[in-house]
Amino acid sequence: MSIFVDDDTRVVVQGITGGEGKFHTQQMLEYGTNVVAGAVPGKGGQDVDGVPVYDTVDQAVEAEDATASVVFVPPAFAGDAIFEALDTDLDLVVAITEGVPTQDMAKVNKRLSEVDTKLLGPNCPGIITPGEAKLGILPGNIFESGNVGLVSRSGTLTYQVVSNLTERGIGQTTAIGIGGDPIIGTSFIDALEAFEADPETDAVVMCGEIGGEDEEQAAKYIAENMDTPVAGFIAGRTAPPGKRMGHAGAIVSGSGTGTAESKISALNDAGVPVGDTPEEVADSIEDFL
Amino acid sequence: MKLHEYQAKGIFADAGIPVPESQLADSVEGVLDAVAEIGYPAAIKAQVHVGGRGKAGGIKIATSEDEAREAAESILGMDLKGYTVDRVLVEQGVDFVDEYYVGVTMDRGEGKPVAMVSTKGGVDIEQVAEEDPEAIAQEHIDPAFGLQPYQARKVVYDAGVPAEYARDVTAILSKLYDLYEDNDASDIEVNPVMITSDDDVIAADAVMNIDEDALFRHPDLAEMEEDAYQNDLERKAGEYGFDYVRLSGNTGIIGNGAGLVMTTLDLVDYYGGTPANFLDIGGGAKAERVANALDMVFSDENVDSVVFNIFGGITRGDEVAKGINEALEQFDEIPKPVVVRLAGTNAKEGMEILNTDLVEVEATLAEAVQRAVTNAEEVAQ
Numbered sequence: 001m002s003i004f005v006d007d008d009t010r011v012v013v014q015g016i017t018g019g020e021g022k023f024h025t026q027q028m029l030e031y032g033t034n035v036v037a038g039a040v041p042g043k044g045g046q047d048v049d050g051v052p053v054y055d056t057v058d059q060a061v062e063a064e065d066a067t068a069s070v071v072f073v074p075p076a077f078a079g080d081a082i083f084e085a086l087d088t089d090l091d092l093v094v095a096i097t098e099g100v101p102t103q104d105m106a107k108v109n110k111r112l113s114e115v116d117t118k119l120l121g122p123n124c125p126g127i128i129t130p131g132e133a134k135l136g137i138l139p140g141n142i143f144e145s146g147n148v149g150l151v152s153r154s155g156t157l158t159y160q161v162v163s164n165l166t167e168r169g170i171g172q173t174t175a176i177g178i179g180g181d182p183i184i185g186t187s188f189i190d191a192l193e194a195f196e197a198d199p200e201t202d203a204v205v206m207c208g209e210i211g212g213e214d215e216e217q218a219a220k221y222i223a224e225n226m227d228t229p230v231a232g233f234i235a236g237r238t239a240p241p242g243k244r245m246g247h248a249g250a251i252v253s254g255s256g257t258g259t260a261e262s263k264i265s266a267l268n269d270a271g272v273p274v275g276d277t278p279e280e281v282a283d284s285i286e287d288f289l
Numbered sequence: 290m291k292l293h294e295y296q297a298k299g300i301f302a303d304a305g306i307p308v309p310e311s312q313l314a315d316s317v318e319g320v321l322d323a324v325a326e327i328g329y330p331a332a333i334k335a336q337v338h339v340g341g342r343g344k345a346g347g348i349k350i351a352t353s354e355d356e357a358r359e360a361a362e363s364i365l366g367m368d369l370k371g372y373t374v375d376r377v378l379v380e381q382g383v384d385f386v387d388e389y390y391v392g393v394t395m396d397r398g399e400g401k402p403v404a405m406v407s408t409k410g411g412v413d414i415e416q417v418a419e420e421d422p423e424a425i426a427q428e429h430i431d432p433a434f435g436l437q438p439y440q441a442r443k444v445v446y447d448a449g450v451p452a453e454y455a456r457d458v459t460a461i462l463s464k465l466y467d468l469y470e471d472n473d474a475s476d477i478e479v480n481p482v483m484i485t486s487d488d489d490v491i492a493a494d495a496v497m498n499i500d501e502d503a504l505f506r507h508p509d510l511a512e513m514e515e516d517a518y519q520n521d522l523e524r525k526a527g528e529y530g531f532d533y534v535r536l537s538g539n540t541g542i543i544g545n546g547a548g549l550v551m552t553t554l555d556l557v558d559y560y561g562g563t564p565a566n567f568l569d570i571g572g573g574a575k576a577e578r579v580a581n582a583l584d585m586v587f588s589d590e591n592v593d594s595v596v597f598n599i600f601g602g603i604t605r606g607d608e609v610a611k612g613i614n615e616a617l618e619q620f621d622e623i624p625k626p627v628v629v630r631l632a633g634t635n636a637k638e639g640m641e642i643l644n645t646d647l648v649e650v651e652a653t654l655a656e657a658v659q660r661a662v663t664n665a666e667e668v669a670q
Contacts, residue, residue, distance in 0.1 A: 076505055101503035102395055103473055106432040109400035125602065137572075139602045139634050154548020155572075159600045159633055160654060180547055182397040209548055212397050235551035238536070238558045239567075246532040246547025246569040248502065249397065253415070260555075276559055277655060278552065 002129035002174045003149070003194040003201075004092055004118070005068065009133045012037040012057060012066035012090075014073050014081050016048050020096075021072035024137050025049060028070075031140040033133045036064040039084075057081075061088045068092040070126065070135050078122060079104030086117050093185070094135045095121035102248070105183040112185060119185025123248065125155030125177035138175070146171015148285055149195035149228075151188055152207035153180050153247070157235055157278075161205055164282040170289065173201045180209070180247030188218035196226050203229050203288040205281055206272070208263055210236030211249045215263040223270035231284035232267045232274040234260045290499045293336045295378045296513050297495035300472070304464050306479075307491040311380035320361035321354065323379035329353065330382030333360040337372040341413070345369055350382055371520070383493055385483040389450065390414050390425070391462050392478030392496075393436075393469045402430045402469065404440065404462060406448035410481035424448075436466040457490035458482060472510060473503030522566075522589055529581045531568055538563025540665045541586035541595040541625070545570050545604045553598045553658065560655075562662030565592045573603040579612025587624050593668035595627045596661035598654060599636075606631040606639025617647040626664040630657035 011028065015021040016038025026049055028035050035051050037060035044055035054060040057069060069090055073081040078097040085093040086108070100122045112119055120127055126136010130143040142159055144166045152158040155177050162175060176191050178184055188206060195201045204226075208215035215234065222230050237260040239245045241252040252258045264274045275281035292300070298308045312323035313336070324331045335347035342348050347369050349360035367374050388411030396403040407425040409417050417424055426447035428440045438459075445459045461482060469477045479492040504511040526533030532547065536554075540562045544550040547569055554564040566589065570582050586595050599609050609631060617623055627648045631639045643650060649664075651657035 075502060099502045101473055101506075102475060102500050103402075103432065103470065103503065106395065106400055106402065110431060110433050137603050142633065152548070154546055155602055156544070156546025156600045157548030157552055159602055160549055160552065163600070163632060182395065183400045207548065209551060214398075217398075233552075235548045235555060237555045238564055239551060239554070240534070240536065243534045243567075244532075245534060245551050245567055250547055250551070277556060279655060 002132060003191070003198050004174065004176070005127055005129050005133045005135055007034070007132040009135070010034050010036045010065055010067045011135060012039055012060040012064065012069045013051070014039045014057060014069055014071045014085065016040060016051065016053060016072070017043050017046070018072055022048055024072065025051060027140070028134055031134040033135065037066055057084045058088050061090060066090065068094065068135060071095040071097055071122070073097060075099035075101070079108055082108050082119065083111060086111050086115050086119070090117050093117060093119045094124070094126050095119065095185070096124065096126060096136055098123040100181065102182055105181065109183055118190070120176065121179040121184060123181040124179030124184070125158065127174065127176045129174045130172055136177070138177070142166060143175060144171035147173060147200055147202040147289070149173050149198065149201040149204040150175040151191040151195070151204065152177055153209050154207065154235065157207050161207060161233065161278045161281055164278050165285060168282060168286060170282070170285060173198060180249050182212065182249040188214050189221045192218060192221060192226060192230070196228050201228060203231065203285050205231050205233070205285060207233045207235070209234060209247065209250050210239050210245065210260050211247070211251045211258040213258070216266040219266035219270040219272065222272060229288040230272045231281050231288070232272045233278060233281045234263045234274060236260050290501050290504065290510070290514050291338045292497045292499065292513060293338070293515065294334065294495050295336055297497035298492070300468060300497065301492055301495050304468055306461055306464050307489065308495070309381040309383055309491060309493060311378050313376055314379050315365070315376045317358060317361040317365065320357060320377060320379055324351065324354070324357045327379060327381050331357060332380045332382050333357065333364060334378045334380060335364050335367070335369055335374040336376045336378055337369050337374055339370045339372055342369065347374065383483050383491065384486045386486055387484040388481035389458060389484070390478070390480045391458060391465060391482050392476065392480070393466050394476045394478070396429065399429055401432060404428045404430060404436060404444050404466060406444045406450065406458065406462065408449050414480055430466070435470060436463060438463065441466070453488070454484055454490055461490065461492060468497070472507060473500045474498060475500045522585065525588070526568070526585060529585065531570065531582065531585065533585065534567040535589070536564050536566055537591070538565045539591055539593040539669055540661050541565045541589060541592035542598070543568045543570060543582045543586060543595065544598040545572065545574065545600065549598065549600055553596065553654070556654065556658040557596070557662055560659050560662045562665055565589060575608050576612035576615055579609050580616035583613065583616040583627070592625055594661050594664035595625055596657055597627060597629045598657060599631050599633070601631070601633030601636060603634070605634050606636035607642055610639035610642040613648060614642065614644045617644065623647055626668065628657050628661045628664065630654055
C-alpha cells in the first residue's frame, strides 16, 4: 500500500516540452512511472520520448485516462496551469514550480476548496511511492520500498532523512514533499491523515521548518487522531527573525511567531520526539519499528 | 520587496488616500528648504527599511528652523540598525486627536487576504495583537471576489471606529485593498491613520511590501527597488542570484535546498560552532555557480572555515566538484579550510574528480559539520 500515487497512477506532464519538463519526464519514465501524456498549448500532436503531447490538460485526460498531473510550467503561468488541471477529473496535481505569486495561489486555494482534486505544492519536490511511481524531481535511487511514511516541506532535507533511513534498511511507503511556499495545497495534516489510514505505514517522519503554524496544527492533529507513531525534525533553529531562509514561507515573523522552539515544543507535547539531527530522527523510527 | 514610506505615500496619494504634504530631502539645506515651504511643525523621517524608526531616533519633530537643522544633522548619515540614512521625508506635522491602524495582509494559515482595523493605532501593532487581540477587528476576504463594501464597513464598525469617522476610514481601507490586489502586495498598512484636530482622516505613515515573485508583472514597481541589501555581501549575493542571509558566526555554510541548508546551520550550532551565513545555491547548479558561492563565503571576513554540503537531486555531484576545483585552483593558498560532503546524484563521480589536496572530504553530514566547526575553532585561535 501507499498513499496518493501507485503503479496505477497515469501521469500527464504540464510543460513537458520545456527543459525541466523534458528532463524529468525521462527520469520519471526511467523510474517506471506511467507518464501517459504531456500538455502544452500549441504543441498538440508532438511527442516527447514517445509520450504524446496535447494542447490542453482536458484533452490529455480524455485521450489517455490520466489520473494525475505534474506541473513544470514557469511561475508566471503556473497559477493558470494549476487552475486548468483542477478543472478536470484528475485525482492529484503536483506543482513543482518555484516562485508562483502568492495572490495567484490564494485564488487557486479558493478553487481547491470547490473541487475533489488534491494539490501538492507548489515549490515542492513531488511524491514517490518507491518501486511504483515517482511524480516530480526526487532522485529515485535513494528510496526503498518499506513501511515508513515521510512528509516534508523541503526537498533536499527529505533526501537526507531518507538516506539515513535507507542506510539502516528502513524503506518507505510513500514520501511526500508538500512545498516551502506560504500557501500550499496538501498540508501536513492531509498527509498524516492519509498515512494514518494506510495499513502498510507503521511509522511516519514529519520534517517541518520555521514559518507559519502548520507544524503546530499538525502536532494537535497527531495528539488527537493518530495511533501511528510519528518522529519529527524542524529546520531553522538558528534562523534570525525577519529573514527569509530560502523558501518563501520559511520566515520567523518580527513578533516571534513561526519559531522552531514553538514547533518543537508543540510536537513534543503531542508525544512526537524531535531529533536534534537527522540521525536522531532515524533512531526514533528504528525504536518505533 | 519593501517600498520606502515616500514611495508608498506617492502610490497612496495617486489612489486618492489623503496623506500629509511632504518633500524628500538628502541634505540639511534640502531639509531647510522643504520646511520653509511646508511650515512648522514638521516631521523629519529617515527613509530606510527599518521598523521602529521613531524609537531608534530616526524620526524627529521640528517646530523651528534650529530644530529642523538639528534634526536633519542628526538623522542624515546616521546608522539605523545597519542602514545608513541618506534621505529623509520632510512632512507637515499633524495635530491629531486619535490614531487608528488599517491594513491588509495574507493570512497564510487560511490562504486568504485579511483586512484589519484597530482603534489602537500609533503603536507596534504586533504588540497589540499579542497583548490585546480583541482590539484588532479582522475580516477575511475571498480572493476571487475581493473586499466587498459591506466587509469594509463591517470591520471598521467592529473595531469601534466612531460613526463620524467610519466613512472616511472605510474609504481608506477599500482603497488599500485595491492597491494590495492591483500591485501584488504582500502587506499594506497605514499605522497610524490620524484623526486631526480639524476632524480630517489622513494616512500619516505608509507601509507597502510587494511579493517578489510577482514583480515580473509590475516593472514599474521593480524599478522602485532601492538599497534592499543591508551590506555588501548581501548585495553581492543578489547579483549572483543566491538566497543568502548573513549571520554573526565564523563557520561559512554552502548547500543546496533551503531545508537542508537550514539544517546544516542548525548542526553547526548543535556541534558547538557558530554559523556565519545561510547560502543556498539552489537546484541544478553548474560549476560556475558553485565557484561563485565559494567566492561569496571567502569574501566574508568573519568566516574562518567553510562546510560545503550537497545532497544532489537535480544537482549533480560531478558539477559541484568541478566548480569547487575551479574555484580553489586559482589560489596559491586556500584562504579558509573547506570541508566537502557530497551525496545523491553523481556523488561518486564527484568524489573522484574532487581535488583532495585542496579540500577535506567527509562522508556524512554530521562528520562534515564537526570537522568544519573544529577547523573554525583552530583558525580563530
